[in-house]
Amino acid sequence: MTEHATTPGVRADVWLWAARFFKTRSLAKQAIDGGKVELNGTTCKPAKTVHVGDTVRVTRGEERLACIVEALSEKRGPAPEARKLYAETEESAAERERQREDRRLTGGALLRPDSRPDKRSRRLIQDLKKTL
Template sequence: MRIDIWLWAVRLFKSRSVAASTLRSGKVRINGTVAKPASQVQVGDRVTWRDPLRGRIVVVRELLPKRVGAPLAVKAYDDQSPPVPTRQEREAVGVRERGAGRPTKKERRDIDKLRGRRR
């Protein structure tokens, strides 16, 4: 089954076109490999991507060819994503004073470390 259809059918993306554009940008991975919209997904595959708030990790439990209601959609995948950070945690990450200018290399490293990015 196509990954863009599956992501839309289990309600992880609002529309199929949003899922396809995220896939085209190279942000979604299936078992560690960058996925395209037509990539095939199977039961047991691990699908990862980055949301604006957190990294998402889901394991495919069931293939759904059509969009279904939310209670059925939740049963089609196992969500292993970390919890959504609280507002205080989000505000504490990478906060710079307005008008402070471009961050130095050390400040960029510190910000990346706080956000959990590797460099």
């Protein structure tokens, strides 16, 4: 991607969108406003300027990414080009791999019953839901 000499940085929401962390710029803005994005260890606003060398931490559900900004772009391009805008830290990649392995071993933490509940069990479940 390109780094403009006239622009020393790019807005945080635009960069997150261009780097394909979020599908739309609006979603990137919502994530920043919701405190899901940190820039250099502190929360930021959508208009905060991102520079090359900055550290960005993004939380998307269970997934947490820590990346270093390697290039700037205001345009969203193909995924291989967007991947060149940042480098994930080794600690972040190792933690994501560990979490993926934990999910695989635990079956995604889904405790499924052996069979469907019978009539008595369904009524007990319905009564329990009514009391809550």
